[in-house]
Amino acid sequence: MEFIQQTFSVDYSFKVFFTRYLFNPANAEFRNYLVSQTTPGLTKKLLFIVDDGVAKAHPALATEITTYLQQIEGFKLAGEIEIVPGGESCKNDQELFYHLVDLADTLAIDRHSFVVAIGGGAVLDMVGMVAAVSHRGVRHIRIPTTVLSQNDSGVGVKNGINYKGKKNFLGTFAPPAAVFNDAHFLTTLPARDWLSGISEAVKVALIKDASFFEWLEENATALVNNDLAVMQELVYRCAALHMAHIGGSGDPFESGSSRPLDFGHWSAHKLEQLTDFALRHGEAVSIGIAVDSVYSSLLGWISTESAERIVNLLVKLQLPVYHPLLEMKDGKPSPVVKGLQEFREHLGGRLTICLLKAIGVGAEVHVIDEMLLNEAVQHLKVNHASI
Amino acid sequence: MEFIQQTFSVDYSFKVFFTRYLFNPANAEFRNYLVSQTTPGLTKKLLFIVDDGVAKAHPALATEITTYLQQIEGFKLAGEIEIVPGGESCKNDQELFYHLVDLADTLAIDRHSFVVAIGGGAVLDMVGMVAAVSHRGVRHIRIPTTVLSQNDSGVGVKNGINYKGKKNFLGTFAPPAAVFNDAHFLTTLPARDWLSGISEAVKVALIKDASFFEWLEENATALVNNDLAVMQELVYRCAALHMAHIGGSGDPFESGSSRPLDFGHWSAHKLEQLTDFALRHGEAVSIGIAVDSVYSSLLGWISTESAERIVNLLVKLQLPVYHPLLEMKDGKPSPVVKGLQEFREHLGGRLTICLLKAIGVGAEVHVIDEMLLNEAVQHLKVNHASI
Ligand SMILES: NC(=O)c1ccc[n+]([C@@H]2O[C@H](COP(=O)([O-])OP(=O)(O)OC[C@H]3O[C@@H](n4cnc5c(N)ncnc54)[C@H](O)[C@@H]3O)[C@@H](O)[C@H]2O)c1
Ligand SMILES: NC(=O)c1ccc[n+]([C@@H]2O[C@H](COP(=O)([O-])OP(=O)(O)OC[C@H]3O[C@@H](n4cnc5c(N)ncnc54)[C@H](O)[C@@H]3O)[C@@H](O)[C@H]2O)c1
Ligand SMILES: [Zn+2]
Ligand SMILES: [Zn+2]
Numbered sequence: 001m002e003f004i005q006q007t008f009s010v011d012y013s014f015k016v017f018f019t020r021y022l023f024n025p026a027n028a029e030f031r032n033y034l035v036s037q038t039t040p041g042l043t044k045k046l047l048f049i050v051d052d053g054v055a056k057a058h059p060a061l062a063t064e065i066t067t068y069l070q071q072i073e074g075f076k077l078a079g080e081i082e083i084v085p086g087g088e089s090c091k092n093d094q095e096l097f098y099h100l101v102d103l104a105d106t107l108a109i110d111r112h113s114f115v116v117a118i119g120g121g122a123v124l125d126m127v128g129m130v131a132a133v134s135h136r137g138v139r140h141i142r143i144p145t146t147v148l149s150q151n152d153s154g155v156g157v158k159n160g161i162n163y164k165g166k167k168n169f170l171g172t173f174a175p176p177a178a179v180f181n182d183a184h185f186l187t188t189l190p191a192r193d194w195l196s197g198i199s200e201a202v203k204v205a206l207i208k209d210a211s212f213f214e215w216l217e218e219n220a221t222a223l224v225n226n227d228l229a230v231m232q233e234l235v236y237r238c239a240a241l242h243m244a245h246i247g248g249s250g251d252p253f254e255s256g257s258s259r260p261l262d263f264g265h266w267s268a269h270k271l272e273q274l275t276d277f278a279l280r281h282g283e284a285v286s287i288g289i290a291v292d293s294v295y296s297s298l299l300g301w302i303s304t305e306s307a308e309r310i311v312n313l314l315v316k317l318q319l320p321v322y323h324p325l326l327e328m329k330d331g332k333p334s335p336v337v338k339g340l341q342e343f344r345e346h347l348g349g350r351l352t353i354c355l356l357k358a359i360g361v362g363a364e365v366h367v368i369d370e371m372l373l374n375e376a377v378q379h380l381k382v383n384h385a386s387i
Numbered sequence: 388m389e390f391i392q393q394t395f396s397v398d399y400s401f402k403v404f405f406t407r408y409l410f411n412p413a414n415a416e417f418r419n420y421l422v423s424q425t426t427p428g429l430t431k432k433l434l435f436i437v438d439d440g441v442a443k444a445h446p447a448l449a450t451e452i453t454t455y456l457q458q459i460e461g462f463k464l465a466g467e468i469e470i471v472p473g474g475e476s477c478k479n480d481q482e483l484f485y486h487l488v489d490l491a492d493t494l495a496i497d498r499h500s501f502v503v504a505i506g507g508g509a510v511l512d513m514v515g516m517v518a519a520v521s522h523r524g525v526r527h528i529r530i531p532t533t534v535l536s537q538n539d540s541g542v543g544v545k546n547g548i549n550y551k552g553k554k555n556f557l558g559t560f561a562p563p564a565a566v567f568n569d570a571h572f573l574t575t576l577p578a579r580d581w582l583s584g585i586s587e588a589v590k591v592a593l594i595k596d597a598s599f600f601e602w603l604e605e606n607a608t609a610l611v612n613n614d615l616a617v618m619q620e621l622v623y624r625c626a627a628l629h630m631a632h633i634g635g636s637g638d639p640f641e642s643g644s645s646r647p648l649d650f651g652h653w654s655a656h657k658l659e660q661l662t663d664f665a666l667r668h669g670e671a672v673s674i675g676i677a678v679d680s681v682y683s684s685l686l687g688w689i690s691t692e693s694a695e696r697i698v699n700l701l702v703k704l705q706l707p708v709y710h711p712l713l714e715m716k717d718g719k720p721s722p723v724v725k726g727l728q729e730f731r732e733h734l735g736g737r738l739t740i741c742l743l744k745a746i747g748v749g750a751e752v753h754v755i756d757e758m759l760l761n762e763a764v765q766h767l768k769v770n771h772a773s774i
């Protein structure tokens with residue numbers, strides 16, 4: 001038996017910047033970053049792709065970017081700033097995907113150039129995939145513009161597009177070159193998007209950081225009242241927890257089955273799909289957190305009081321904690337629970353789901369008791385369904 | 388200026404096995420590998436995708452695979468063994484790509500399953516891309532069946548498909564789970580494919596290992612005479628050199644511009660494209676090696692004798708060393724040299740090309756003198772064009 005063993009490791013490193021008014025000429029963050037990336041004698045290209053929700057809410061943005069870049073040597077815009085439809089639909093749009101691949105081709109975007117995406121999690125996921133597969137990966141800068149993308153999706157290492165309605169069926173793990181979280185973008189978010197991104201903070205607090213959970217309880221009213229300074233702190237702490245997990249887990253590219261950051265997500269993914277994405281990701285996650293928290297208490301892992309605290313926080317944050325699709329129908333498993341079976345298959349027969357041992361402490365199970373789950377759903381329906 | 392620094396590294400490890408009659412029940416290699424990958428209580432799926440050139444030359448293969456797998460617990464075939472068209476055209480076929488993505492979806496191939504590709508470099512590149520982007524990467528086993536794929540492409544870390552005629556425009560870096568080089572497959576190769584894969588061995592010998600180059604000179608006749616034992620040694624040594632470079636370069640995913648393994652390739656890629664892939668990759672590389680070797684001698688980097696030794700070896704291996712597309716026309720740069728300009732643009736303005744300092748020693752340049760290049764072409768035309 002002859003073989004050659006191949007072994008190597010690949011180092012990844014990137015910074016996530018927290019700033020405000022990124023393209024104000026007085027703000028040096030983006031300029032300093034680009035300057036750090038110059039190569040003497042070369043002019044590098046920047047292809048900007050902007051979420052149309054952002055473009056509409058910030059009509060001066062394209063001009064600001066163009067003006068900002070004029071002061072920086074060694075870089076130039078590749079073509080026009082490209083505006084793409086924002087929201088989940090862009091991840092279903094194969095034509096749009098190939099239109100952007102075409103742009104990368106015709107504008108000669110190469111492995112020295114940068115594809116810069118400005119937008120919500122959906123646009124970042126889609127553009128991230130374009131950047132990851134063009135020329136086997138061109139440099140990609142993310143400028144997340146929603147709470148969810150600034151505190152979770154945009155600071156991580158995954159991209160993805162949907163395929164035949166299957167969420168994120170196509171994607172890669174591809175760390176960005178840099179991420180710029182500009183708090184100013186958050187001020188133009190519709191209320192739904194402002195609030196729904198908070199559920200990822202509740203999630204990561206519940207599995208990692210009890211004091212952050214308490215902070216969320218204390219600041220829930222301020223958050224609901226659009227306090228930007230409080231939201232900035234939330235984004236920073238939540239991003240830091242996500243990044244610490246990814247960087248410190250020993251499995252940044254998820255080769256194992258353990259996914260603590262997916263607490264509350266097994267039902268969320270199914271709910272998003274079953275509602276045809278009428279539910280925002282963050283709203284679905286809020287429902288998923290509520291279900292899995294009450295289920296954890298029914299298992300005896302956390303107290304009833306803890307479960308109530310969690311649900312009450314979500315309710316205070318004006319996030320949903322129940323959905324009719326969770327319910328059994330005529331004694332048959334609910335459509336969402338069918339999703340659990342699919343998920344089990346998806347994992348190759350062995351389920352791994354994160355639940356709570358305490359507020360701030362996640363733990364995994366490999367079996368879900370469907371009767372107990374139904375009890376959790378009933379509890380939420382009876383006590384909180386009006387929300 | 389606030390930022391969070393993310394840093395982590397990802398470890399990769401895989402074995403390349405050298406064997407013969409892989410699916411003979413008496414051969415334990417593949418079985419042992421699978422057994423090492425079992426998880427108690429799980430049945431893992433194997434989706435086999437086979438190059439039709441291989442399927443035709445080995446009509447019993449599908450039955451052999453099915454029988455072989457019956458003795459192994461914890462694994463099962465996912466669906467039927469899928470036969471796909473071999474050769475470059477499969478990398479241009481977007482419909483085929485999505486057909487395989489569909490299979491991965493409908494057969495519920497998950498991150499515990501394996502996509503097994505059996506075929507030449509083109510099929511491996513295409514299936515590798517399918518595996519790399521489905522579910523953000525499912526396990527992928529490569530069974531290369533050509534000289535080129537066993538000694539070079541199949542043991543590396545790249546996949547790719549063509550986009551609008553642009554070679555490998557879409558792809559990723561994605562190390563395989565394991566590679567099985569079965570020498571028996573080589574016995575059914577058309578003469579062209581048997582020979583053309585040897586040029587990658589000449590290439591890697593020239594930049595890395597003078598004694599391997601001498602070995603190739605000594606064994607050229609045996610290789611031309613279809614000596615399988617000699618070919619097996621060639622494949623092993625060549626694969627080992629490629630793997631050592633990738634694993635030891637410090638840049639396995641090519642984030643820098645230095646690509647010594649692409650010696651002879653700048654013109655090869657352009658020739659393949661300009662001839663609409665009538666030239667095999669290995670044939671184009673042979674021409675590219677000849678041009679860049681003579682050019683190296685005209686630069687004074689290697690002796691004229693060394694350049695002649697190299698060209699003579701290629702000629703003895705019945706590989707082409709000249710193509711009319713290399714020539715200037717009416718005083719204008721040849722179409723291939725225009726490719727050099729494109730390549731310079733592609734690299735963002737700074738050319739990095741590997742040439743020879745000696746047989747066994749590569750070195751980089753950042754400028755190519757087009758007049759000197761034309762001289763090299765003329766030399767090959769006048770002295771070797773009849774081949
Ligand atoms: N890659 C990951 O690790 C990861 C993690 C979690 C979620 N996600 C994905 O993120 C997506 C959800 O992202 P999201 O919650 O950011 O929503 P979104 O991207 O769907 O955007 C929601 C809406 O807000 C608009 N918008 C964005 N920024 C705005 C701004 N500053 N002002 C006004 N309008 C603005 C968009 O145009 C869109 O209409 C989902 O596709 C989800 O799967 C990815
Ligand atoms: N990923 C990489 O790092 C890398 C490196 C070098 C080359 N490549 C790619 O590899 C491809 C070329 O691969 P190739 O030279 O193996 O040729 P190929 O895959 O194009 O196959 C050539 C022909 O041989 C047939 N064939 C394959 N195995 C056979 C067998 N055992 N018996 C009979 N017929 C057989 C195929 O059906 C096809 O018709 C190109 O697309 C090139 O870009 C990739
Ligand atoms: Zn989420
Ligand atoms: Zn090659």
